Amino acid sequence: MTKTVEIKQGEFAGWQTWPTEPFEYETAGPFYFRADEQGPVAAFRAERKHMNAGGVVHGGCLMAFADYALFAIAHEHIQDEYGLTVAFNSEFLSGPVEGTYIEARGDVLRAGRSLIFVRGLITGDGKPCLNFSGTIMRKPKK
Template identity: 65%
Template sequence: MTKTIEKSGEFAGWFTWTDDPYEHETAGPFYFKVDEQGPVAAFRVERKHLNANGVVHGGCLMSFADFALFALGHGTTEGFTGVTVAFSSEFVDAVVENERLEARGDILRDGGSLSFIRGIVSGEDGRPVLNFSGTIKKRRERKPL
């Protein structure tokens, strides 16, 4: 995956993976960076992220959390591609349009082929909205033919 830096707007200076059409165009766009507290992933809720009740769709929150697994653990996957092989989450609170969400977390264990990561998605006011954990299976990057 190719990291691309956002050049303008609210997330100027943040990274994204523009070659992932689902995360960047359909479910996102989602962003990440490393700040003084460590890795963080974020996005601004748009109308397309809402369900019929006017709150963020659970599938969107889980998609963002899956993105966050890789953002939080991106240092562990240098030279590898990765796939999520296990994912768990619990919904804690609802999120409305225009709210900015952030995910922070920890790498619990980084082995040769598996990384175990956990995190929390929080709203702008710091309240937790989703608890998540997952396992990334690392695979060697393949050279193009």
């Protein structure tokens, strides 16, 4: 896993991110994560760049965020290893609009030696947007 960095200012001050992941940090995101009293959570604020022509967050953005959330949810199980998504499933439930606070929470269903199974739900201002599940393959750092 790449090194995390704590955000020092703004809405997500105190949260962490992986700035060495250019797609998730610069292009699709930025996305953030932390653990709170309910467990791991990932989040971002929907901006104009995340929208589709219909005025809601693009489905590809939600899926990219869900993939990021797999790793945020499984973060403590990966630690000093690198992980790859080897399976991913999702169902769209609703489309959040610009300005919406987007959040993902979920559970690690099983963490084995090489595979980690995760499921989660993305909400927009508390309304369900995307149901997802995925499998991460652990890869030791070289």
